[in-house]
Amino acid sequence: xxxxxxxxxxxxxxxxxxxxxxxxxxxxxxxxxxxxxxxxxxxxxxxxxxxxxxxxxxxxxxxxxxxxxxxxxxxxxxxxxxxxxxxxxxxxxxxxxxxxxxxxxxxxxxxxxxxxxxxxxxxxxxxxxxxxxxxxxxxxxxxxxxxxxxxxxxxxxxxxxxxxxxxxxxxx
Numbered sequence: 001x002x003x004x005x006x007x008x009x010x011x012x013x014x015x016x017x018x019x020x021x022x023x024x025x026x027x028x029x030x031x032x033x034x035x036x037x038x039x040x041x042x043x044x045x046x047x048x049x050x051x052x053x054x055x056x057x058x059x060x061x062x063x064x065x066x067x068x069x070x071x072x073x074x075x076x077x078x079x080x081x082x083x084x085x086x087x088x089x090x091x092x093x094x095x096x097x098x099x100x101x102x103x104x105x106x107x108x109x110x111x112x113x114x115x116x117x118x119x120x121x122x123x124x125x126x127x128x129x130x131x132x133x134x135x136x137x138x139x140x141x142x143x144x145x146x147x148x149x150x151x152x153x154x155x156x157x158x159x160x161x162x163x164x165x166x167x168x169x170x171x172x
Contacts, residue, residue, distance in 0.1 A: 064085065
């Protein structure tokens with residue numbers, strides 16, 4: 001059975017009327033920072049390890065892109081009606097429904113990677129322009145690391161940042 005796209009209002013109705021399960025496929029750190037009340041966390045990379053979900057099941061992510069791209073995998077993980085929240089949690093909030101936020105949780109690892117990479121590149125460029133051209137190597141090193149991460153799916157900076165003390169509080 002193929003997953004069907006539904007709007008937030010229909011999803012809310014299915015949850016309240018038909019006791020549909022709401023499954024958040026984002027990473028654990030994203031879920032810890034903010035999620036729809038009553039949602040269960042089942043990151044997409046752990047879906048293969050999960051037991052088959054009995055339906056109705058509604059899957060969502062932040063913007064709807066991850067769920068839309070994984071529609072076939074999500075459908076295969078259910079044995080009942082399968083739905084995808086169109087627009088994800090962003091659409092849920094835009095429609096006026098609330099989420100649970102815990103701002104004491106660290107921001108998502110990938111956002112931390114983006115911030116750190118951006119800062120390192122800026123530092124390398126500024127130092128290269130103002131002090132010595134050898135500092136451009138910092139920007140080149142970070143760029144090479146990001147390229148490697150994109151090509152392989154393994155990000156050393158993300159692994160390093162995950163070890164930082166502020167990231168130890170995330171729900172695991």
